[in-house]
Amino acid sequence: MTTQPTSDAELAGQPAAYWTGVAYQALIAYTRAQQAEKGYTQPQFWLLRNLSENDISPDGEGMTIPELREAMTSYIRPEDDLAAESEVLLERGWLTRDAGDRLWLTKEGEQARVDLARNAPAIRAALHEGIEEADYVTTVKVLQQLIHNTGKPIT
Numbered sequence: 001m002t003t004q005p006t007s008d009a010e011l012a013g014q015p016a017a018y019w020t021g022v023a024y025q026a027l028i029a030y031t032r033a034q035q036a037e038k039g040y041t042q043p044q045f046w047l048l049r050n051l052s053e054n055d056i057s058p059d060g061e062g063m064t065i066p067e068l069r070e071a072m073t074s075y076i077r078p079e080d081d082l083a084a085e086s087e088v089l090l091e092r093g094w095l096t097r098d099a100g101d102r103l104w105l106t107k108e109g110e111q112a113r114v115d116l117a118r119n120a121p122a123i124r125a126a127l128h129e130g131i132e133e134a135d136y137v138t139t140v141k142v143l144q145q146l147i148h149n150t151g152k153p154i155t
Helices: 007-011 015-039 044-051 067-071 081-091 107-117 120-128 133-148
Strands: 095-097 103-105
Touching: 015 044, 015 120, 044 067, 044 081, 044 095, 044 103, 044 107, 067 081, 081 095, 081 103, 081 107, 103 107
Parallel strands: none
Antiparallel strands: 095 103
């Protein structure tokens, strides 16, 4: 497939599944590379977020790796090893583990989550460079309609 269609008609005939797949891979690779430059991985950030009562966790209670994997099922990638990623966070003192194998966010881990979250706006800005907000909104609405047309609920 060519990446530079010569006309709108040619572009309109291109398969959305191809382009959404290419976009997904490129966006994830870029985001993860930016995070790696800052010394952390996307799964590590997700672990912190899922264990923080100030973010995704509804109650700040500890969770086991299988519980965390289930909580992240809609966005975790097959190659993401949450057990290995959690070991890094345990070594950094950002998580602790109790006798029931539940991971808990430490005070230092909460501060790290806050600090790491500050990187997101710059990553988003770089990815959105040259894209008008209205165009982005239209694109998301088109993608939502494509999903709706498959009969799959948008989660």
